[in-house]
Amino acid sequence: MLFSLEKILVPLDGSDNSFRALDAAIFLASKSDSAIDLVYCVSVFPSIEVQMIDPIKCQILERKFAESVLKKALSICKKSDIKSNQAILYGTPGYTITKYIKSNKIDLVVIGSRGRSTVREVFLGSVSNYVLHKSPAPVLVIK
Template identity: 30%
Template structure:
């Protein structure tokens, strides 16, 4: 089985990875790929330094996710893409023959989702593999 987890800088995406590590990856033969998609930078002067900073941020995000995997003794490969996350996640999962894409839901309301679009909703309808959408956990009252 091959599983891809979409990772960005949100706590929700790390929560989705945690869910996959805790409840799904029980077989050592499962291959895990952490996928981070960087939004393309607009062309402007000084794009090289901005691009370098963006690549460093992507590496930091994937390093945190990789540490979570190592803590559970799971080997994961990382993949960094640049472009529109909705399209690239669907394309990458098809090219890699992924059996399951796990993606976090940010918990947007219907109005925000209608205006902003939802990566998880798009992937659920367009990916060639099953998509597991992990909803945000509800914090317990303090």
């Protein structure tokens, strides 16, 4: 076999697309006896946004949401008898996920696309687009 999968990364954000990516990763992991790393990246807010909201309260809520998303994902992996690990990361999502890929020897990234329009993607960018272009590992984008 030219390409073996030992570790598959699934970045989650709680969206339907991220859980569709998890389903695809579980399918691939079951065929290749791979483990899945589940990550949720808590975004670091720009200073202008922080001034408009309570940053402490926002981080607490985001952390609780991250924990609930990862708990659900772990449960899905367990039901499918797939080995999995979880991590909550902090930072700019695309950059932080790419850094995680490099430091954890990930063989494949399976990430959901939010389906942004082309015009918005040019101006705003997207996490999946960033990871697709910056990842040292192959990336499978699920719509």
